Amino acid sequence: MKKEEKPEKAPVKDKASRTLLQTRIIDDIFTDAVDSVKPRFEVDIEAYVNRLWEANPDIFVLLKEAATADEAREKLYAFLERSERRIFEVDNDLHILEKSTVREAIRVFKSIIGPVNEYRTGVSALKFLFRLSKGEVDALKHEISAGFLLEFINLFRGVNGRSNIYYETKQAKKGIPDFLQMEGRQASEVRAEMLNELSSNMSKYLRKYPSGLEEEVITWRKGNKKRILRYFNATDTDWNNYQWHLKHVIRDAQPLFDLIELTEEQSDAISLAAKNKVPFGITPYYLSLMDNKLNIGYDHAIRSQVIPPLDYVQKMVENRENRGLQFDFMGEHDTSPVDLVTRRYPGIAILKPYNTCAQICVYCQRNWEIDQVLDPHALAKKEQIRRALEWMDENPAVGDVLITGGDPMVMRDDVLKGILEEVAAKKHVYRIRIGTRTPVVLPQRLTQKTIDMLASFVEYGKLQISIITHFEHPYEITPEAMAAVKRIREAGMMVYNQEVFTVENSRRFETVKLRLDLKSIGVDPYYTFNMKGKEETKRYMVPIARILQERKEEARLLPGLDRTDEPVFNVPKLGKNQLMAWQDHRLVMILPNGARVYEFHPWEKNIQPIPPYNYVDVPIYDYLEELAARGENIRDYRNIWFYY
Ligand code: SF4
Known part of the structure; x- marks a missing residue:
């Protein structure tokens, strides 16, 4: 690939352009544009710098004595080589697991000071460290963040064999x-x-995260349902009828103001969304899952699923005209060989005949495609559907078809049946997956009649029908959802769950609880997605290190049959890659704002030479700050820095 001119430094972007999809090609890699956001709070940077040098005095001396950054780099490489060799010495009495951390920390540090990574990211963390060692703390105070320093404090401790993962006060030593x-x-x-x-x-x-199957929660929700029915002058029979819910989807602010307590920000965001026609909608059923008082506080994941944050609404309004390009971070524009079809893998295609849903999820990866909740024009034109189906005939390698949208279960039964008949008739199709959130947001939609229609396509040995749903939190699991899943399972179809790992479900053991509750109602955890997004959804995002930590320190405590999900990262345009597979990604830089830059390899690695992708993560420090604001004990997460 032709090389671009070497950039002097990372491109400076104005505020508006930061929301653009900034992926570009440099050298033989495609990369997120680096965005160095300043620290949000005034912190005592000087105190952090002192802790940095205390974490590894050898590195401090070496940086301080070097005349140039390049000389410091050479000396650091030599120091790291020596440190690495020391862990292979017989008389090194560090615990073997601590040695493993040392090796990892050295590998990461070498990568961060690698000239090629500085070139590709346009940032040199080494130069910041070098200048700090020369006492330029005042000059750098406003450029570097506490997050940047904490990354290096922990990395230096890791290199030293003082991670404190195993013991908090002394080095972990050899021993049985x-x-x-x-x-x-x-x-x-x-x-x-x-x-x-x-x-x-x-x-x-686990006790911190009640599910909707607990008696007390069921009782609260009976009260919520009563209030909602009274408000709409409706009956129990209406409640059990999904069409009633669809007719009464909440699209403006007033019913919410009347039925639940909202924070000031939530009220403002809803009013702004309604005024500017930003896609917004909540089914009465889903509203009944929200606590009517703010002080109960178990419903944070439910509220944040559908009540957009104010800055998100503002960005959606600002980018109204070109939302399609701004928010398409999965690059679906570039992976659609024909209208309504997306293809990223050899055997799988996504078919999207219907682009609306019963309600709108704030951080939906397809929110750029959905114009409004229950859009009457959501069904694709007959001609487009015909062409998409013909494309499948032309591509017999595609045996697994995911019908999604939007939410295909919002379509009428006869329309859905017509599409299923066409897809099922293709001899090479052995599985149809239906991606739907109705078990979560409108379980009444899954009537016995509809399920029987879906199940009529199942042919053992030839064609499976599976439901792929999206529970985010134990609090979404209710007796109604359980009954819907039971009906599906009894009809011979499996139900799988894809969870997006966000700040709302990433607290200690929160996703463990979700896995247990899902399994208890017959849903198999399938994927846990690292949330990919841009500025508009940043506040929901969780650093990759946390998803790795959750898998290792929390999910691992469960029996294998409960932790059937795979943590994955979606590489734009290319598709999912396993996050647990270390050979598929590596940390290449730490930005001044504390964000890590990862080089992600494509799933085709070792099969085809596809370029990697540089991903700019959210800073660990910012995430921990958010957890602290939510009342979490940050010590519970202290090992997060050692997951690379
Ligand atoms: S139901 Fe699915 S497609 Fe619809 S808004 Fe939610 S996440 Fe997006």
Whole structure:
């Protein structure tokens, strides 16, 4: 690939242009544009700098004594080589797991100071460290953040074998735990005690996240339902009729003001969205899952699913005219061989015949395609559908078709049936997946009649029909949702869940609780997505390090049958890659605002030479700050810095 001219530094962007999709090609990589946002709060940068040098005095001396940044780089490489060799020495008494952290920290630090990574990201973390060592703290105060310094404090500790992952006050040393030095029943008892402790610790957290199946929650929600029915002058029979819900989808602010308590920001955002016709909608059923008083506080994930933050609405309004290009971060414009079809994998195609939903999710990856809730013109033209189906005939490699949208279950049964008949008739199609949020937002839609219609296409050995749904939180799991899933399962179809990992479900053991509750109603966790987004949804985003930490320190405590989901990262235009596979990504830079830049390799690695993608993550520090604001004990997350 032809090289571009070497950029002097990262491009400076004005505020408006930051919301643009800024992926561009540099060298042999395509990359998110680097955006160095200044720290939000005044912090004592000087104190952090002191902690930085305390974390690894050798590195400080080495940086301080170097005449230039390039000389410092050479010396650092030599130092890291020596440190790496030391962990292979027999008399090194660090614990073998701590040595593993040392090796990882060294690998990451080498990558960050690599000239090629500076060139590709347009940022040199090394130059900031070099200048700090020369005492330029005042000059850099407004350029670097506490997040940047904390990344390096922890990285330096990692290089030193002082991660504190295993012990908080001293270095983890070599040694064999008691139970491994015992035998038989005695060993088992000691081991059982350790396991019980882990388990009871987990249980303490799980109690923080009630599901909608708990008696107390069911009682509250009965009250909510009564108030909503009274408000709309409706009956229990109406409540059980999905068409009643669709007719009464809440599209403006007044019913919300009347039925639930809102924060000031929520009120402003809803009013602005309604005034500017930003897609917005909530089914009466989903509204009944919200606590009517703010102080109950279990419904944060439910509210944030549909009540947009104010800055999100403002950005949607600003970018109204070219939303399609601004928010298409998955690059669907460039992966659609024919209208209504998206293809990123050899055997799978997405068919999108209907582009509206029963309600609008704030961080939907397709929100740029959806004009309004229950848009009467949402069904694609017959000619477009015919052409998309013909395309499938021309591409017999596609055996797995995901029908999504929008939400195809919002279509009338006869329309959906017509499309299913066409797809099912293709001999090469062995699976049809229906992507729908109706089990979560409108379980009444899944009537026995509709389910029987779907199940009529199932042919064992030939064609499977699966439902792919999207529960985000245990609080969304209700008796109604459970009954709908049961009807689907009893008709011979499987139900899988794709969770998006956001700030709303990423607290300690929160997603563990979701997995357990899903399994209990017959839904198999399938994917956990790292949330990909731009400025408009930034406040929901969780750093990649947290998804890795959750998998290792929390999900792993569950039996294998409960943690069937795979954490994945969606590379724009190319598709999913496994996050747990270290060989598929690497940390290449830490930006002055504390954000990590990762190089993500395509799923085709070792099959085809497709260029990697540089992804700018959200800073860990900002995420921890958000958790602290929500009352979390940040010490629970202290190992997050060591997940790369
Ligand atoms: S139901 Fe699915 S497609 Fe519709 S807005 Fe929500 S996430 Fe997007």
